[in-house]
Amino acid sequence: xxxxxxxxxxxxxxxxxxxxxxxxxxxxxxxxxxxxxxxxxxxxxxxxxxxxxxxxxxxxxxxxx
Amino acid sequence: xxxxxxxxxxxxxxxxxxxxxxxxxxxxxxxxxxxxxxxxxxxxxxxxxxxxxxxxxxxxxxxxxxxxxxxxxxxxxxxxxxxxxxxxxxxxxxxxxxxxxxxxxxxxxxxxxxxxxxxxxxxxxxxxxxxxxxxxxxxxxxxxxxxxxxxxxxxxxxxxxxxxxxxxxxxxxxxxxxxxxxxxxxxxxxxxxxxxxxxxxxxxxxxxxxxxxxxxxxxxxxxxxxxxxxxxxxxxxxxxxxxxxxxxxxxxxxxxxxxxxxxxxxxxxxxxxxxxxxxxxxxxxxxxxxxxxxxxxxxxxxxxxxxxxxxxxxxxxxxxxxxxxxxxxxxxxxxxxxxxxxxxxxxxxxxxxxxxxxxxxxxxxxxxxxxxxxxxxxxxxxxxxxxxxxxxxxxxxxxxxxxxxxxxxxxxxxxxx
Numbered sequence: 001x002x003x004x005x006x007x008x009x010x011x012x013x014x015x016x017x018x019x020x021x022x023x024x025x026x027x028x029x030x031x032x033x034x035x036x037x038x039x040x041x042x043x044x045x046x047x048x049x050x051x052x053x054x055x056x057x058x059x060x061x062x063x064x065x
Numbered sequence: 066x067x068x069x070x071x072x073x074x075x076x077x078x079x080x081x082x083x084x085x086x087x088x089x090x091x092x093x094x095x096x097x098x099x100x101x102x103x104x105x106x107x108x109x110x111x112x113x114x115x116x117x118x119x120x121x122x123x124x125x126x127x128x129x130x131x132x133x134x135x136x137x138x139x140x141x142x143x144x145x146x147x148x149x150x151x152x153x154x155x156x157x158x159x160x161x162x163x164x165x166x167x168x169x170x171x172x173x174x175x176x177x178x179x180x181x182x183x184x185x186x187x188x189x190x191x192x193x194x195x196x197x198x199x200x201x202x203x204x205x206x207x208x209x210x211x212x213x214x215x216x217x218x219x220x221x222x223x224x225x226x227x228x229x230x231x232x233x234x235x236x237x238x239x240x241x242x243x244x245x246x247x248x249x250x251x252x253x254x255x256x257x258x259x260x261x262x263x264x265x266x267x268x269x270x271x272x273x274x275x276x277x278x279x280x281x282x283x284x285x286x287x288x289x290x291x292x293x294x295x296x297x298x299x300x301x302x303x304x305x306x307x308x309x310x311x312x313x314x315x316x317x318x319x320x321x322x323x324x325x326x327x328x329x330x331x332x333x334x335x336x337x338x339x340x341x342x343x344x345x346x347x348x349x350x351x352x353x354x355x356x357x358x359x360x361x362x363x364x365x366x367x368x369x370x371x372x373x374x375x376x377x378x379x380x381x382x383x384x385x386x387x388x389x390x391x392x393x394x395x396x397x398x399x400x401x402x403x404x405x406x407x408x409x410x411x412x413x414x415x416x417x418x419x420x421x422x423x424x425x426x427x428x429x430x431x432x433x434x435x436x437x438x439x440x441x442x443x444x445x446x447x448x449x450x451x452x453x454x455x456x457x458x459x460x461x462x463x464x465x466x467x468x469x470x471x472x473x474x475x476x477x478x479x480x481x482x
Contacts, residue, residue: 011411011412011414012414013408013418014418014419026175026176028170028171028174029167029170029174030170030173030174030175054401054403057404057405057408058411
């Protein structure tokens, strides 16, 4: 599973960072970015990835198989 | 639905500044969504109210057709103030908006805000100590607790005297709850404008202070200092935007918990549910509605809108739209899919959202740790008065304390407390 964050859509709501702190971080302005290289979700983090997807108000986060 | 006492048809005659609307707003939105999802009223010179998530989201993301020049519907309808507006960046349009907002983002980013947690927590604990000190069984959770928490936090960030809290609340009441009502009766030195100007004046010729006012006075965009209007407007915004809003969210959350023993029990027993509970409280009791002004003739969900018309961005209504949320009408304490828009959408996403979340979380944690069991003092939930205007929350919240807990977590029924 890969996680993708569309920075054009991100408005810095901070939900991904709060719900999946191993997968997302925020820059100094509060915008999110993906932590793992190429967005590859480590085993056991799939649920956290889905939480980030399902709680982003801007629909900025998606997962790919 | 028509109001049985006043025979108001909410689809054509709503007025969000009236008590009747404030008392039953969520029911009005639900009914409008079924019957007339883009309501219109002639009040305030003509105002639209979309209640579907889809329409609210479309407007919030469309800065081509909608200006933020006016964000509070009132008899004062700004014209010619764009792109900065009177309180940047909330009243700013692109391209001015971007730099004005960028300046402020770092101070409100998650890691910076996290540093305030200890202060917010001690402030909540102090308030609870005072509230419980005289052993009363009925307390007002709005005026004795919720309203003080954001005042202290924002005063500290801006570097304004903590003891000015009562004055802030008066200013904000005039601006938000009853816009335009008081303008004739005030002495100039009692106004918000005068207060802020005095605060700025007091800093002149002195070394910069390490707070947000100090930062704004020194800040530069493209090598230029900010204009006095910009500095004044941003300080005014930061005072106004963070207080009534957060106070409302804390109060509404306690109003909910007072009526739901099952949610209190879950909060207490299940630490992992708390972050989800906070988001659901934000969804279900979103306090803030923003406004926009149409830049030109446009439309909302197929309804033609004339240039210069007001629109209320019904974020609280969007949060109860069944098209956007499963079981939208139910409070689900552990809701896993919650793309709520309590903090808005698009480029104007609430700058203080991280601060508001911190304050709400800590306020509820601390209340629940000390007062795990409580109920509304008046058995009739509609006896609680909700504020009018674009920020909705309980302004008086009499609570009967049923049990208190000590620092060790041992609970005591109210009789022996």
